[in-house]
Amino acid sequence: MRMTVKDVMTGQVASVRGDTPFKDIAETLISGGISAVPVVDAGNRVIGMVSEADLLRKEEFREQFYREGYQPPLRARLRHPKGRQKAAGDTAAELMSSPAITISPEASAVSAARLMDSRDVKRLAVVEPGGKLVGIVSRRDLVKLFLRGDEEIATEVRDEILDRALWVDTSSVTVEVHQGVVTLGGSMDRRSETGIAVRMTQRVNGVVDVIDKLAWKQDDSKWEGR
Template sequence: MRMIVEDAMTSKVISVTAATPFKEIAQALITGGISAVPVVDDDGHVIGMVSEADLLRKEEFREQFHREDYRPPLRARLRHPKGRQKAAGDTAAALMTSPPIVISAAASVVSAARLMQARDVRRLAVVDGNGCLVGIVSRRDLVKVFLRDDDKIAAEVRDDVLGRALWLDTSGVGVEVLQGVVTLSGQVDRRTEAGMAVRLAGRVNGVVDVIDRLSWKRDDVAVSAGRRR
């Protein structure tokens, strides 16, 4: 029911090796219309990532410190050691950011979104169980999840959430979806069933929000609370 990274990622990935020259990396980015490229070893393991920003360090450092043959003082050079290294780099090995931030193809798209947020990156290299490159997932790929058709969302909520996961009689429950917002209405047997229906509906791919208009015949939550007292 929950979409995993493998469902959202781009599987046709342009990659480079540690020995790939600067200009070939730039050409790969331009030709592929991408902003970063993973660096892999001979066995396909991801060892780093080179982005447009990494390539631009060369021009940025040159402009900042070396215009008109100016050589910065030692203090300034020591303050930007990584910038100097990448500015001087001519291959992926020198330019890449390593270790790379990767995610498993079996991880949820929610996990991918949280990792991007935490590490402030726009894309993640996707790896299999052996750590080998199998795809790339970007913020744009994750946003596409919310473009899912309303009818498909409604069918999944009705059939998978209510029918299979909760084993509810759906004849008394209405499911409407508009622009990704799910409205659940009608009556179920127990209050706990209503709560579970709302929570599980909210986990369906493409759901933006859930409006709860369900009622119930038996308040089993109040009964349980009374017994605990």
């Protein structure tokens, strides 16, 4: 089964408006036990994201350091090129990162993970067409996919892949799962069919790895490309 962002996201999401004061943002983060919060407009459309890191820049670039001749450490300036500007911010609109990185609730969980990795973020605002906020998906939400039980994974491999997705005889194929690692054993008619079975199993949510112990009766790899 293809797991989507909607399946793993947090739907009850705290948010702030652009004019929300600094201290109210901090209170929202602390009371909610979260590290970032979406910033929305009057129509609940996402316009940015403000995080703990954005708030902490007030400390890192606090005004008392900017006495005559002082410069923040090079490391800080490179990491946050707009740090001094954000440190002066008093509202969400002045502190937030914008535009927010968003994703559709219908997108696959895998695509969410790839987007987080490519953009080097820990969370994504989940929005409907038009930008309306419907949830938040975090790295922690995606990690939960790997907490699926072994028997649940084995059942999906047998029912969804071997019995339904593959239009070939899989009656001799065995499935064993331990700690998310799937071992496919037994035999199939063609070598190409075993490769398809392994690749499809690798895409099952919660699968950590696939050990291929499948045998085949006919090596049809020499026909590939003809």
